[in-house]
Amino acid sequence: MDNQLLPVLLLLLLGVSGLCGQRQGPEGPSEELPEESPGEEVPKEDGILLLSNHTLSLALQEHPALMVEFYAPWCGHCKALAPEYSKAAALLAAESAGVMLAKVDGPAEPELTKEFGVEGYPTLKFFQNGNRTHPEEYTGPQKAEGIAEWLRRRVGPSAIRLEDEEGVQALMDTRDIVVIGFFQNLQEQNMATFLALAKDALDMTFGFTDRPQLFHKFGLTKDTVVLFKKFDEGRADFLVDDELGLDMGDLSRFLVTHSMHLVTEFNSQTSPKIFAARILNHLLLFVNQTLPQHRELLADFREAAPPFRGQVLFVMVDVAADNGHVLQYFGLKAEEAPTLRLVNIETTKKYAPTGRTPITAASVTAFCHAVFHGEVKPYFLSQEVPPDWDQRPVKTLVGKNFEKVAFDETKNVFVKFYAPWCSHCREMAPVWEALAEKYKDHEDIVIAELDSTANELEAFAVGGYPTLKFFPAGPDRKVIEYKSTRDLETFSKFLDSGGDLPEEPAVSSPEPQANSTLGPKEEL
Template identity: 45%
Template sequence: MLKFLIFCTLAVAINAEIAEEEDVLVLKKSNFNEALQAHPNILVEFYAPWCGHCKALAPEYAKAAGMLKAEGSDIRLGKVDATEETELTQEYGVRGYPTIKFFKGGDKESPKEYSAGRQADDIVSWLKKRTGPAVATLNEVTDAESLIADNEVAVIGFFKDAESAGAQAYEKAAQAIDDIPFAKTSNDAVYSKFEVSKDSIVLFKKFDEGRNTFDGDLTKEALLSFVKANQLPLVIEFTEQTAPKIFGGEIKSHILMFLPKAASDFQDKMDQFKKAAEGFKGQILFIFIDSDVDDNQRILEFFGLRKEECPAIRLITLEDEMTKYKPESDAITAESITEFCKLFTEGKLKPHLMSQDIPKDWDKNPVKVLVGKNFEEVAFNPSKNVFVEFYAPWCGHCKQLAPIWEKLGEKYKDSADTIVAKMDSTANEIDAVKVHSFPTLKFFPAGEERKVIDYNGERTLEGFTKFLESGGKEGGAPAGDDDDLEPEDLEDDSDSEDGTDDSSSKSRHWICEVLHPKIARQSIKRPTGRPGLQRNSSLDSERATLRTDRLIFFYLLHLKTSAETMMKYYHCPASQTLGIKPCIQDVPITCKGAASLKPIRSVHFPNDILFQDYVRQGELERIGRFIRAQRVTLDTIYHSGESNTNERFSYTSRNVSSQTLFSALCPAFLSEQEWLQSTRPSCLGTWSV
C-alpha cells in the first residue's frame, strides 16, 4: 500500500511538471519518458509550427483531448514540436507533419501509427477502440441510444449467444476496422427498442436511410464488405475533411458530379444522383464537387472542365493510370447515370481522352501544333520522323526551351521526312504516350513499328540536331523512364567518400536515381524565417533546421511533406551549407564539374488530385506505388496551380543518372506580393554539388 501511495505521489509530481495547452500535454525530450510512465495510454502528435495541416488539426486535437479529460479517461493527448525536439523526431522516424503515434502501456519502443480521421470524434473513437475491447457490450437501452447518438456511424450486433460462430466472426470484423465503433447486445429490451426479432447485425448512421441490416453469410469478409458499402453516404461531397475517406477507402472507382450548389436545380440533380447511387454500393463511390468553390478548380482542370461546362459527370478509376470516362449524354438523370455506371462495370466504356480542337494553322509554322485529335495521324505517319515536345503552358523550363525548339523547327521546316512539333499536355491526352513531366521530348521514327524513343540528351540546338541526324540514337533511349530499374542498372559516377546508402529497397530505389547520396548527408540551415523578419522575431516561426542522414533527406521531402513543406525550408538562400556552391542562373556555369551538369527538367504533380491527397495524408506506400506506376521522373516539383512567376531556385547534382535532376521551387506559403518584396535576386540561382 505504501509503495502504491509513493508511486501515485510521484506520478502526480511528474504530471505537474508537464505543461498543458488546451488539455494537450506539451512534451519535450526532458519529460517524454516521464509522460509515458505517468500516462499508460497517450497519443502524441509530432508537429511543425509552420505546417498548414498541423494548424488545421490543432483545434480538433485539442477538442478530442478535452472530451477524453471530461469523461475521466486515462487516455491523454500530447504534442511535440518536431522543429525543436529533433532528437525525439529522429528517434521515432518522423518524416512529415503531422505524424501521430499512439503509445500504449508505456511502451516507447513500438508505438502504433494513428490511421483514422482528423476530426475530434474520429480521434476519440480510434483511441477508445485501441484501449478497450473491439466490441463494447450494451446492457441497457440507454447504452445503445448513446452509442448511436454520439457517432456518425455505429454497428450493433444482436446475439443471444455471445459465443456463436456469427458473434465470433463479428468480433474479428470489428478488430479490422478502426474508425467505426462496434457493440453487441443480448438484452431483450434493446432488441425490442430497435425492432430486432432475431440475431442480426445493424449499421446505424445519421444520413440516407438511417440504418442497414446485414443479410449475408456471417463471415468476417462479408461483414467487412457490408460495412464498407454502407458506412459512407450515398453521395459524399469532396472537401479537405472528406478527402481521406474518399481516397483512403477501398472503393477505387469514383463517379463525380460537378455542380454549383447555388444552381436552381441543385436539389433535383442531387436527388437523381443519389437514386443512381443506390444500385452501386460498394462498387462505385458517388462524389459531389461544388464547381463554384475555388479550391475545387484544380479538380475541374484535371478533368478538362470549365465552370461554364457544369453540371457535368465524369468517372475515374484510381488504379495505375487513373483512367477517366465521360458519358455520351450531358443529361443528369438517375436512368442515364445508372446506364453509364452499368456500362463501366461491364467493361464496355472507352476511356475519355481530352483534346483541344485542331487549330486551322496547326501546320503553318515551323513547329507544328499537335492536339489529341491529330496526334495519331501526324506522330505515327510511317513516312515521317516526328520529334515532339510535350509541354505545359505554365512550365518555366518549357518557356526556357521554347526559343531553342523554334530554332530547331526552323532548321527542319523544309525537310521532306522530319517534323518538329509540340503539344500542350495539360489540355490533350493520348493513349500512346503518358506524360508526367515537363518538358518531355519524344521521337517517333518513320516506319510501321510505331516506335517511341525518349530524348535524354542536352537541350541545345546542337544536341537536338545530332539526335535527329543519328535517327534517334545519339541522346535517345527506349520509351519509358528508368525509374523502375534496380539500382545496379543505373549509371553511377559517384565521387562521394562513401558510396553506400540505405535505400536499396524497391520502395525507395528510385531515390537513388534522383540524387547522389553526398548531398543528402548535408545539414542545410535556413539563415532566416520569412524575408524581412528579424532573426529573433516572434513571427519567425517558420525557421527550422534539417539534419539528415543519407537519402532520408529527400525521402522526407518528397514522400512525406510534399512540395509545400519543401518550400518552407528553401524560400531564402541557404547561406550555411556544406559542399553546395551557388551558381547564378542564366549565366554559363563555370564551377568545378559544370561539364557534367544535365539540363533541368520538370515534373508536374499538382493537377493529380490523387497524388495530392496521398501527400496530404502521408500515405508513403501509395505515393511510392503512384510514382512507379505513373513512371514519374522526380525533377522539378511545382506547387498546385503555380506558374513560372513563382519559380525560385533549384538544386541540381552533377552525379545523377539519366539526366534526372532535383529542383526545389515556389515556396507555397509566400504570396506573390511577399515574394516581390523579398530579396528575390539573391534567391534565384542554381546550386550544384
C-alpha cells in the same frame, strides 16, 4: 547459522557497491545508466510536452498513453497541423482521457528520428504502457476531433456494450450512423475483429451485444453486423459467415458502401469521403441548385441509385456553388447543366451520354448499363492546337496533336507532362527551356511539353508531375519513361544515347497529392 545473518551474508557476497549506479558483470562494471534528476519535469507548451532524447523515457514512464509528433520547424505541413494538434490536446485534457500529446523537434534530435525510423515530417507515433520499441504509426485525420477520436478508441473501448433496448435506442438517437455487432459469443475471434475495425472507422459509432432479446428485437438468428442510418434504406445487414468468420476487409467495404447516401452532394466536407469510399465508378449529375427544374431531377437520379450501390457512387455537383475545379476536370461549362458524366477513378476514363436525352431514372440506368457494356466510348479532354505550337524551342502539345507529334516515326520526341500549379514543374522549367534551345537545330529531336490538367491521352494516364517520357523514332510506338537526374547535362546524355541511360534516383519526386488522412510529409 542464525537465519538473521543470511541477508547480510548475501549482500556481502553480491557486493553492495556493485548495486549502486553501476551494473556488475562478469567482466567488471558496465557503463553507467543515465540518471534523471529527482522530480524532473518535462517542459510543456500549450499543454503539449516538448521532448528530447533525454526526456522521452521519463514521459513514457509518467504517461501510459503518449502520442508523439516528430516535426521540423521549417516544415509547412507541420505548421498547418500545429493548431489542430493543440486543439486535440485541449480536448483530451478536458475529458481527462488519460492521453498526453508531445512533440519532438526531429532535426534537433537525430538519435530519436533514427531510432523510430522517421523519414518525413510530420510523423506521429503512439506509445502505450511505456513500450518504447513498438509504437503505433498514426494514420488518422489531421483535424483536432479526428486526432482525439483516434486516441480515444485506443485508450478506451472502441465500441459500447449494449444490454437492453433502451441502451440501443439511446445510442441510435445520438448519431446518424450506428454500427452494432450482434454476437452470440463475445469471446470468439469475430468479436475481436469487430473491435479492431471499430478502432479506425472514426466516422461511425459502434456498439455490440450478445443479448438474446436484442437478437429477437431486430429479427436476427445468427451473428450479424447491422448498420443503422437515419437516411435512405435505414438499415443494412452484414451476415457473418459460419465457416470463415468475420472478414475485416469485407466488413469494411460493406460499411463504407452502405454508410454513403444514395446521392452525395459534392463539397469540401464530402469530397474526402467520396474518394475514400473505394467505389471506382462515380456518376455525377451536374445541376444548378438555384433552378427549380434542376432540383426536380434529383428525385429521378436518386430513384436510379439503389441497384448500383457498391458499384457506382451517385454524386450531385451544384454548378452554382464553388465547384469550378470539378467542371474544369470534366471539360464542362456551367451552362451545360443539367448533364451526366461517369468517371472510373482508377483508369480516369470519363464517359458522357450521347445527345441531349432527358434525365430520368430510366435514362440514368440505361447510361450506366451502356458504359459497363462497352457501348459508350470514353472521351478525352483537349485544348485547341495553338497556331504557334511549333514556333518556340519547346513545342506545345495538346490532346489533339499529341499522337501525330509524339509518334512521328522520323522524330525523337522528349515530352514533359506538367501541371501549371506544380512547384517541381516550375523549378524544372528553365532547364527544359535550355535543353530545347540546345537541340533546336536538330531536325530529328523535338523537345515538347503538355499541360496534363487540360489535356488527356488515350495512350496512357499521367499520375504525377512532372512526368518525362521519351518517344524514340521508329514504327513500334516505343515509350521510355525518364527517371534520372533532371539537369541539362544528364538530359543531353540521355538524348545523345537515343534514350539509353542507367537509371538513377530522380532529384525531385512527383508533386504529392493531397489525401484524407494526415496528408503529405515533407521529406528529411
